[in-house]
Structures are given as structure tokens and as C-alpha cells.
Amino acid sequence: MNHRIHWRNAAVATFIIVALFLAVTAPFTSLPLSAQTAITVDPPTPAISVAPGGTNQTLITVTNNNIPGAVDRTFTLAFSNIPTGIQIAPSGSTFIAVGSSQQISVGAAVANTVAPGVYTIAGIITGTAAGQTNVTQSIFLQLTVTGATFTPTPTTTATPRPATVTPTRGPVCRDGFEDDNSPATAKVIDVDTSQERAICPAGDVDWLVFGGVEGKVYTIDVASQSPGLDLSLELFDANLNSIAFNDDFFNRTPGSPNPGDTRPRITIRIPADGRYYIRVRDVAGRGGVDFLYVIALLSGSYGPTPTLVTDVCLDLFEPDGLPEQARLITSNELQENRALCPDGDADWVTFFGKTGKRYIMYTDTRRYIGRTRVNQDTQAGADTVMVLTDRDGVSVIDINDDIPGGNSLDSQIEFIPEVDGFYFVQIKNVGDVGNQFIRYDLVLLLCLPGQTDCGRTTITGLPINPLTPVPTGTPDREFVLDQPTATPTNTATPVP
Known part of the structure; x- marks a missing residue:
């Protein structure tokens, strides 16, 4: 009997030891990463200049951010849709510990x-680790192919061309203003x-290039612009500092905005006398002999157009005015306090869509309504x-302009990728209206399978009060912006 008890106890002890061993040696799987960005790339839009027939390289810094759920990972960089005749060769795999950075x-x-x-080539940085979900970050390589620098090798014997043969020529890309591909060769307007x-x-x-007069509006x-073109305008001062930008200007007819009008326009009060440079390009890098446009420089008066203060319009996500400058937004991420400023401002984001998944992206201005509600849940x-x-x-x-079935001027799109x-x-804002007070939150939802309450109109719990404290009580008097002027008082004058 005692032997049987002894063997039973031994079996129980062996089972406990084996269970503890399996628990300790089992692969550890960390919690999934939060919606924060797991990878930081600097710069997110690297640039390389190469002459035809030549090579060049650049370096980017990749940081494995120390955020909840982060682990040491091996990172690789790959590019897709590379134009014919161009080869992009990123370095091999790079191991980066949590909180560390490496150059690629x-x-x-x-x-x-x-x-x-200028060729824009999309790339993806992927971080992998055993037993972990991959993390990715997109970059956009700006490859500038300069003018040809090679010289054809002459033949040893010149062979006369028959008189009946007419040499063929391809399309001539000259419009009477070339060469004007740099500030140094800019042509006067x-x-x-x-x-x-x-x-x-x-x-x-x-x-x-043109000469601007201080205080004057231009x-x-x-x-x-020809069909197929989608031009952008950017204005620089004499030191080539960017002072204004516009992609599309919808409100050419006040009161009747046309979102399909992609022609750009900039109106600005010039801050100082001097030379000012204008850069014109297609946002997608297209072009050809039939891609024509007409540009005009118009002078205004010394009227009330306010001086553009660029810093006031910058939010945490700028610059993001072009597809190649798009900021990454991840599933179920909330990007707060974005601004549509100045007039004509456009914000671009990019996200990874998985085939068959259901995504909903929407804007939310409820938090920035202010003290007085004018039109339901709508910011002025x-x-x-x-x-x-x-x-x-x-x-x-x-x-989408307004959320279908909602009581809001916010916008929302539902999307199920096929690839x-x-x-x-x-x-953008309707009519290209923009200022530093027009703010919004941007949300990307990844809906659960079969979920029916996924979208902007069902989100509860978001604060709808302004971000700054609101004073209580009744103000003593209205605040007047104008300077005070001497005004006779109503004090009674003694009668003699």
C-alpha cells in the first residue's frame, strides 16, 4: 500500500515539473502594438539625384520605437513599381533593438x-521578429534624373547618309521658356x-521669377491646364524659403465651389521688396508634348488681404499636402488636432488595406465647436x-462630403479593399476655405467581422467641449478689437 502511495506522489511531482518547464520554455508572444507608430523613418521622403548612366546613394535612419508591445526586430526595405531603366538597391536586413536607430x-x-x-518610387520598411506580427512603414523616394552627362563614342569611319533618308525625331519638349528647371534658370513673368x-x-x-513690392497683393x-494635368504652385522668397503653396483651388466662383477643379491659385501679400520664385509641377510627375497650361501673374491693391503667417497654419502632421508627403495612419488610430490652413490646404494620409477587411475613415470636428453651438455638431x-x-x-x-444619414458636415468613407x-x-474643406481655427480629428476604424455599429455616427465618449477651459459667469462687457477713441461721456453738466 505504501509503495502505491509513493508512486502516486512521484507521478504528481513529475507532472508539475514538466508543466513548469513547458511554461518557462514556451515562446513569449508580446501584446499587439498599439496604434502608435512602431517605426520612425528620417527622412520619410529621401532624395537622390542621378545623371543618366550614373549611380548615387543616400542614407535613411530607421528607429525601432520603444512603445508598448515593441520588441527587437530585423528590418528590410523593398521598393515596388520601379520605372524601366532605373534600379533601386536598398541594403540588406538590419537588426535594430527596441529604442535604437540604424542607418540603411x-x-x-x-x-x-x-x-x-523627378520620379517618385514607393517603398515599404518591414520589421519582423519570431512569433510577432510584422510592422511596416511606407517611404517615398524622390529620384531626380538630371540632364544627360555622357558623350556618345564617335565611330572611326563616317558613313554618308543616303539623300533619300529623312532622319526621324521624337517629340520636342520645349515651350519657348526652357531651360527653366531650376531657380538659377527661372524665366521672368x-x-x-x-x-x-x-x-x-x-x-x-x-x-x-518676378519682382514683388512690399505690402502689395499678388x-x-x-x-x-490640359486634361491629365494636376498642377501645384509653390512660392519662394529670394532665399528659396517656401512661403505659400496650393494644389487645388475649388472656389473660383464664390458661392459655387467645384471640387472637380484641380487648377491651383495663390493669393498673397508680399512681405518685402525682392525677387520671388514660382515652381510649377504635376503632383503625379506626369508630362508630355500635349500637357499644356496657362499661368498668369496678377497684381492687386494694398487691400485687406491678411499677411500669410505660415507657422500659424502648421499642425503636427505638416507637410502633408501631396500624395508623396502622405502621413501614415494605422488601423483604429485617432490623429488629433489637424488643421485646414491656409486657404487651399489639403491633408493627405496613407493606410495599408487588407483584402476583404472593412475600413471606415471619418473626420470629427465636435471637439472644436466652441462655446456656442450654431448648427448641431458642426464647427464653424x-x-x-x-x-x-x-x-x-x-x-x-x-x-464624400457629408456623412450619409448623419447630422453633421463631417465626412466619412467606408472601403473594402479588393487588393x-x-x-x-x-x-480638404469645401470652397478651399482655410484658417488656423478650422481643426478636426481623423480616425481610421478597422471593423470587426459582422459589426453593425462601426462608424462616425455611433462613436460616443469623445469630448465635444473645446480643448481650452471655458470661463464661467457672464462677461461684464463685450471685448472690442478696435482701438478706443475719445468719446464724450454722458455725465450731466451742472446747470448754472
Whole structure:
């Protein structure tokens, strides 16, 4: 009997020891990463300049952020949709511990046949670790192919061409203002005149220069552009500091905005006498002999147009005015306190969509309504428009102005991808109206399978009060912005 008890106790002890051993040696799986960014890339838009037939490289810094759920990972960089004649060679795998940074080199080789221009090439940085879900971050390589620098090797014997043979020539990419691809070669545009120009070849950039008078208001306007072009305007001072930018200007007819009008316009009061440079380019890098546009420089008066203060308009996500500058938003992330400022401002984000998953992205201005409600849950001046594009950042998939069935001027788009990839979303304000007070939150929801209450109109718990404390009580008097002037009082005058 005692032997049987002894063997039973031994079996129980052995079972406990084996269970503890398995628990200790089992692979550890950390909690999933939160919606914070797991990877930081600096710069997010690296640039390389290469002459046809040449090579060059640059370095980017990748940081494995120390956030909840982060682990040591091995990172690799890969590029897709690389144009013919261009080779991009990122370095191999790089191990980066949590909270550490490493540099990754990116090399580019360009064949002699590649046309000069600016090429935007999308890349994905992927971090992997055993037993962990991969983390990714997108980058956009700006590859500038400069003018040809190679010289053809002469033949030893010149062979005369038969008189009957006529040499063939390809399209000539000259509009009468070339070469004007840099500030140093910018061509003058006179006030109250217009010029017809061409964006040719693909990736072409045009630079113009004019003399500005301090305090005077100027309008730079693309009056017309050929189908297929989507131009942007950027204005620089004499030191090539960017002082104004616009992609699309919808409100050319006040009171009747046209979201389909992608012609840009800049109106600005010049801060000081001097030379000012205008850069014109297609946002998608397109171009050709038939890609024509007309640009005009118009002078105004010394009227009430306010001086542009750029810093007031910068939120934490700027610059994000172009698809290649789009900021990453992850599933179930809330990006707070975004601003639509100045007039014509556009905010771009990109997210990774998984085939068959259901995503809902929406804007939310309720937190910034202010002390007085004017029109239900709507912030004064805010009427966002959301545009969802395909992975090329150009092809439109869906557009929404106001949330369907909602009591709000916020916008919302529901999307189920048919192909895995990074998709792009643009947010603008109706009429291109913008100022530092028009703020909003941006949310990307990944809905659960079968979930029916997924969307902006069902979100509860978000604070709808202004971010700054509101004074209580009744104000003693109205605050007047104008300077006080001497005004006779109503004090009674003694009668003699």
C-alpha cells in the first residue's frame, strides 16, 4: 500500500515539473502594438539625384520605437513599381533593438535611356521578429534624373547618309521658356501678363521669377491646364524659403465651389521688396508634348488681404499636402488636432488595406465647436470633403462630403479593399476655405467581422467641449478689437 502511495506522489511531482518547464520554455508572444507608430523613418521622403548612366546613394535612419508591445526586430526595405531603366538597391536586413536607430543605405542606378525628371518610387520598411506580427512603414523616394552627362563614342569611319533618308525625331519638349528647371534658370513673368507653357517630359518642373513690392497683393493663377494635368504652385522668397503653396483651388466662383477643379491659385501679400520664385509641377510627375497650361501673374491693391503667417497654419502632421508627403495612419488610430490652413490646404494620409477587411475613415470636428453651438455638431467654418484614391495616389475610388444619414458636415468613407496595398486619402474643406481655427480629428476604424455599429455616427465618449477651459459667469462687457477713441461721456453738466 505504501509503495502505491509513493508512486502516486512521484507521478504528481513529475507532472508539475514538466508543466513548469513547458511554461518557462514556451515562446513569449508580446501584446499587439498599439496604434502608435512602431517605426520612425528620417527622412520619410529621401532624395537622390542621378545623371543618366550614373549611380548615387543616400542614407535613411530607421528607429525601432520603444512603445508598448515593441520588441527587437530585423528590418528590410523593398521598393515596388520601379520605372524601366532605373534600379533601386536598398541594403540588406538590419537588426535594430527596441529604442535604437540604424542607418540603411539606398542606392540608385539610372540607364542612359531614362528621360530627365523627378520620379517618385514607393517603398515599404518591414520589421519582423519570431512569433510577432510584422510592422511596416511606407517611404517615398524622390529620384531626380538630371540632364544627360555622357558623350556618345564617335565611330572611326563616317558613313554618308543616303539623300533619300529623312532622319526621324521624337517629340520636342520645349515651350519657348526652357531651360527653366531650376531657380538659377527661372524665366521672368511680368505683372498682369500670362504665359502658355508645357510640362514635358514626364516629371518636368518649371520655375518663374518676378519682382514683388512690399505690402502689395499678388495672385498667381493657373488659368487653364490640359486634361491629365494636376498642377501645384509653390512660392519662394529670394532665399528659396517656401512661403505659400496650393494644389487645388475649388472656389473660383464664390458661392459655387467645384471640387472637380484641380487648377491651383495663390493669393498673397508680399512681405518685402525682392525677387520671388514660382515652381510649377504635376503632383503625379506626369508630362508630355500635349500637357499644356496657362499661368498668369496678377497684381492687386494694398487691400485687406491678411499677411500669410505660415507657422500659424502648421499642425503636427505638416507637410502633408501631396500624395508623396502622405502621413501614415494605422488601423483604429485617432490623429488629433489637424488643421485646414491656409486657404487651399489639403491633408493627405496613407493606410495599408487588407483584402476583404472593412475600413471606415471619418473626420470629427465636435471637439472644436466652441462655446456656442450654431448648427448641431458642426464647427464653424468646417465642412470637410474626403477623397479616397487607389494605390497610385491618383485614381479616385470614392468621394464624400457629408456623412450619409448623419447630422453633421463631417465626412466619412467606408472601403473594402479588393487588393492588399497602401491606399491614399485626401481631406480638404469645401470652397478651399482655410484658417488656423478650422481643426478636426481623423480616425481610421478597422471593423470587426459582422459589426453593425462601426462608424462616425455611433462613436460616443469623445469630448465635444473645446480643448481650452471655458470661463464661467457672464462677461461684464463685450471685448472690442478696435482701438478706443475719445468719446464724450454722458455725465450731466451742472446747470448754472
